[in-house]
Amino acid sequence: EEQEEDVLRELRLFLRNVTERLALDRRFKAFTKPVDIEEVPDYLIVIRKPMDLSTLLTNIDEHKYVTVSEFMSDADLIWQNALEYNPDSDPMDRHIRHRACALKDTVRAIIRDELDEDFDRVCEEIKESR
Numbered sequence: 001e002e003q004e005e006d007v008l009r010e011l012r013l014f015l016r017n018v019t020e021r022l023a024l025d026r027r028f029k030a031f032t033k034p035v036d037i038e039e040v041p042d043y044l045i046v047i048r049k050p051m052d053l054s055t056l057l058t059n060i061d062e063h064k065y066v067t068v069s070e071f072m073s074d075a076d077l078i079w080q081n082a083l084e085y086n087p088d089s090d091p092m093d094r095h096i097r098h099r100a101c102a103l104k105d106t107v108r109a110i111i112r113d114e115l116d117e118d119f120d121r122v123c124e125e126i127k128e129s130r
């Protein structure tokens, strides 16, 4: 009903705000757009489900997420994919893995500090009711 749409609108505002703050952080520049398959032709062979911050924003606008947990599953793909595709000991791989770990920790810290658990519970109830 209308109250549920009000809750999901507030969820989208929260998720956009979090995602836009991450996209503004210079450490996360490599995660702002999809990896360029023309530049990196084997990327889709290694990584089954690419994800990036611009795609998160598109998903939010397409009402893909009813809970923060669903959003987190896609957000986690960004750093998980980076750890998987860049496993070597060379400085470039280590650099992007360091940034992937920073992304993981930053997302979790924002959610822990800024997501109201009662609001999250209401979203989870809406999800279960559908």
Ligand SMILES: COC(=O)N1C[C@@H]2C[C@@H]3O[C@]2(Cc2nccnc23)C1
Pocket: 030, 031, 035, 036, 039, 040, 081, 082, 085, 086, 096
């Ligand atoms: C999230 O970003 C990544 O996982 N990557 C991996 C790719 C390998 C390396 O860095 C990336 C882009 C790139 N383009 C051209 C040549 N080499 C590279 C970014």
